[in-house]
Amino acid sequence: MPKQAMYKRGDDNGMWPILKMVTQRLALGVVTLFVVSVLIFSSVEFLPGDIATEILGQAATPETVAQFRKDVGLDKPPVERYFSWLAGIAQGDFGKSLANQRPISELISSRLWNTLFLASMAALIAVPLAVLFGVLAALYRGSFLDRSINVMTLTTISFPEFFVAYILIMIFAVNLGVFPSISNIGPETPFWDRVYRSVLPSLTLTLVVMAHMMRMTRAAIINLLASPYIEMARLKGITRSQIIIKHALPNALAPIINVIALNMAFLVVGVVLVEVVFVYPGLGQLLVDSVAKRDITVVQASSLIFAGTYVLLNLLADVLSILTNPRLLHPR
Template sequence: MVARRLGLGLLTLVLVSLIIFFGVNLLPGDFAQAILGQSATPDSVAALRKQLGLDVPGYIRYFQWLGGMFQGDLGHSLSGDRDIATMIGPRFGNTMFLAVYAAVIAVPLSVVLGILAALYRGSIFDRVVNVATLSAISFPEFFVAYVLILFFAVQAGLFPSLAEVSPGMALIDRLYVCFMPAVTLTLVTTAHMMRMTRAAIINLMSSPYIEMARLKGISPARIIVQHALPNALAPIINVIVVNIAYLIVGVVLVEVVFVYPGLGQLLVDSVSKRDLPVVQAASLIFAATYILLNLLADVLAILSNPRLLHPR
């Protein structure tokens, strides 16, 4: 099953790489023209395009790029001729740190809120939690980020408005600087995980073994935690891993708002410079991360419920 999913994931990644390469090359403008300026002559533009390899037909450049990717060669940046792997490595590490930071806050919070909402279904607490989480997820990430900056950075002065991190920064300082970006990502992902946890548990509350546990006089909290939650793990794990994938690949806007030196910020900067190899490499890394995490979600769901291996 894992090998089959890996094969499908690899095929999906190849199709996505095809879309990324030709989609990026359809962007308006010309990199050689942008470097030389509007006063450049056609001959100088053509010479620079040949030097950068942009005069080669698109399908040849695609296969060269894809072959290099499979060999671990991400190529060189057109601006500065820097190795893309050395550019992306630290940036991707920063993005992963922010995603893990947000997940450490969001996952326990979502599961606890989902369990409590199922335990007190229909109560004021259940309604308030649903309204609050749905309100948070309804706003775009950049709007939530600017609201947090307004209240906690500008007015209260509790946290910095810019998430400036450096390689030698201490962990406690990095956690402090990245707190608002992590909270922004938490607010936009908590609702989905919380509602799935709540729905999965409520769906099991009418099962015969739950009714038997009630007849035995077991407390509702113990029924949910010890009996309903273990059997509801498959959909909960699936939605948690999918949201973690979103935390990694959906941080572009948050990184831009907080000027966080992650892969999303690098992607936006490279688009503005028309540095096509960097844009392609960053986009493919995001796509590969999302596909691998979806595979991980399927595997973990099956491990928690082996019946999913067999067709119904």
């Protein structure tokens, strides 16, 4: 009865509950981002070292340091700086780099695009492969195939990604010489060249994220195999593969989508090491460089973008999982 009551409103307006839920999640996402921005700002504030001494050198006199701090606005109290920063972001202005005074949005945009390119390329390889392997492993549970898929993915996830990267470089760049070991791309690099140069980094990422998604697909499907409707399908004489694809997979989508989203977020955020290894000009590289230079405004901006990606992808996962639930999509 409570369930019925819950969905009753859908009678007059089918999409209404879903829209409401999406708006709620969106609002929640904004709140999360706000909290994250506070965390980012304060933790960057606590970073040891100082941009002024970093730029002016150890020999700078206290007067020049103070003057520099005044010039870039670091002398103001943190709370005031935080709110002017926040107000800027709200208007799409991330401020200027402390190190070279260029606008941050300009610094970041091409880098972000590169990172997203790499992440999408890895995702395009990893997601279909992971779901396929997951379905196969569930279909032939306990078989040699199942075990080898498990061993393989678990092995690759157990190594740190830089190690996987170097192994790939050793095999494909050094020994076979088919792919470049350095992915130096620029804005004018043609598309297929870009793809070619990004093969090794995206392959590394694929190997790193696949295990999670594949194992979740397998577990979610196997979990459903004990349900009465699967038994019903078996007793209807449906073949094993059809049972898994038609009866189990659609109902297992919600958990799978969630793990995929989490891994997508990792692809964007977790590329830092991989970008460094392949000298790939992405956002991760920029972040690492900026931390080294104590360029705190850039660090803050890139961290916030990373956080935003996480929130957005998780939101997307939530909405998609809701859409796969027929109870919500087709109210009584």
